Amino acid sequence: xxxxxxxxxxxxxxxxxxxxxxxxxxxxxxxxxxxxxxxxxxxxxxxxxxxxxxxxxxxxxxxxxxxxxxxxxxxxxxxxxxxxxxxxxxxxxxxxxxxxxxxxxxxxxxxxxxxxxxxxxxxxxxxxxxxxxxxxxxxxxxxxxxxxxxxxxxxxxxxxxxxxxxxxxxxxxxxxxxxxxxxxxxxxxxxxxxxxxxxxxxxxxxxxxxxxxxxxxxxxxxxxxxxxxxxxxxxxxxxxxxxxxxxxxxxxxxxxxxxxxxxxxxxxxxxxxxxxxxxxxxxxxxxxxxxxxxxxxxxxxxxxxx
Numbered sequence: 001x002x003x004x005x006x007x008x009x010x011x012x013x014x015x016x017x018x019x020x021x022x023x024x025x026x027x028x029x030x031x032x033x034x035x036x037x038x039x040x041x042x043x044x045x046x047x048x049x050x051x052x053x054x055x056x057x058x059x060x061x062x063x064x065x066x067x068x069x070x071x072x073x074x075x076x077x078x079x080x081x082x083x084x085x086x087x088x089x090x091x092x093x094x095x096x097x098x099x100x101x102x103x104x105x106x107x108x109x110x111x112x113x114x115x116x117x118x119x120x121x122x123x124x125x126x127x128x129x130x131x132x133x134x135x136x137x138x139x140x141x142x143x144x145x146x147x148x149x150x151x152x153x154x155x156x157x158x159x160x161x162x163x164x165x166x167x168x169x170x171x172x173x174x175x176x177x178x179x180x181x182x183x184x185x186x187x188x189x190x191x192x193x194x195x196x197x198x199x200x201x202x203x204x205x206x207x208x209x210x211x212x213x214x215x216x217x218x219x220x221x222x223x224x225x226x227x228x229x230x231x232x233x234x235x236x237x238x239x240x241x242x243x244x245x246x247x248x249x250x251x252x253x254x255x256x257x258x259x260x261x262x263x264x265x266x267x268x269x270x271x272x273x274x275x276x277x278x279x280x281x282x283x284x285x286x287x288x289x290x291x292x293x294x295x296x297x298x299x300x301x302x303x304x305x306x
Contacts (some may be wrong), residue, residue: 014250014281016114016243022142023090023103028288029142030103031110031135033239035269036147037042038091038098041105047283053154058088067091069100073195075150076130083271094148094268101147102258110137111204111265116283117144117184119207123228132183133241148289149186160190160290162197168293170198175304179204181212181236181248182287191235198296209236213251231261233302235295238267253282262302266295 021040046058046069057069069089073080073121081087081104089100117133132144152159165171178200182188188205195203208210212234219227236245236251245265250260262284268286270278278286284302285293 003129014246016247017111018114018239018244019109019111020142020144021109022103022107023088023089023215024107025073025076025103026082028076028078029107029140031142031144032090032092032101033144033269034109034145035274036092036094038093041089041091043087043089044103048134055150055154057102062091062100065098067098069102070150070154072145072150073102077080081299092147093271094151094180096271097151097158099147110135111138113211114240114244114247115242118243119241132239146184149184158290160187160194160292161192162190164293165197165296166192168198168296171197173199173201173301175202175233176200177202177204178299179212179216179234181205181206181209181232181234181239181245183208183240183242187237194292195299197294198299200299208240209248210240211242211250212236213243213248214286216252216258218257222257224257227257233299234261234263235266235299238261238265238269246277249278249283250281264295264298264302 002066006111019034021034021037022031024030044062046060048058048171049056050060055070055074057071059066059068086105088103088106090103092099092101104259111133118135118136119133125299130146131151132146135142135144170274178195180203182191192203206215219230236248238245246269249263249265252261252263264287265278265283266287266289271287275286285298287298
């Protein structure tokens with residue numbers, strides 16, 4: 001699938017739907033958001049990289065770009081491919097970085113709603129660590145993998161860093177209230193650490209867009225002064241079970257009593273060609289993970305202007 005084909009199936013912004021590419025590793029079925037996929041190719045010759053991470057096969061050269069290859073079978077502790085002739089490389093872009101994910105077979109694209117995706121239960125802790133959620137469809141179930149976490153586990157420096165915020169110098173404390181919708185427990189903790197370091201102590205976290213919206217919808221019936229006492233700015237991820245960040249943003253901006261609240265989308269999906277989706281639903285700002293310093297600077301900008 002090339003960019004032209006992919007762009008032909010992109011959904012209207014804010015509908016709470018997504019397209020997922022289904023693929024298999026061994027006997028297990030997984031999915032990846034189409035928005036992360038640049039193309040799907042037959043495997044290319046891989047050049048070994050000495051002293052590399054055990055999950056990284058090496059690098060490939062694709063149209064003048066050098067791209068690392070991640071073996072998802074090793075990441076997920078699954079057996080190697082039984083039919084290498086069917087293997088594919090899914091070329092993805094996340095956190096402004098291109099990665100080739102080695103999978104065993106690619107089947108088809110499904111259009112689904114985020115409401116069809118649920119977090120794994122606490123009985124599936126191993127599964128929970130590597131997935132955004134479980135996709136429930138009539139004929140099958142698939143795991144929507146957390147590709148950002150997979151990349152950060154391999155390369156920790158590509159994640160959020162408190163040290164980057166410390167490098168900004170001394171910060172004044174702020175009582176401004178920040179509401180954050182982020183489904184990853186690890187990223188919630190990292191966001192808390194970095195934003196507290198940046199001077200923002202009054203943080204309220206929600207595990208997905210649905211939970212954030214339920215809270216905001218109740219708040220929307222209160223007076224303007226009561227709303228101002230509860231939230232000054234909203235930060236949201238895009239990929240979240242039940243309700244994604246674009247749909248959350250759209251609902252907030254379509255609610256008269258909430259539309260004035262600044263919303264920053266903070267997601268690995270913010271690329272040049274997808275920036276317009278956030279603009280269309282009314283986001284006031286968009287920052288690509290893991291640019292935490294840019295996020296803090298944008299929060300500062302909106303807080304000062306209020």
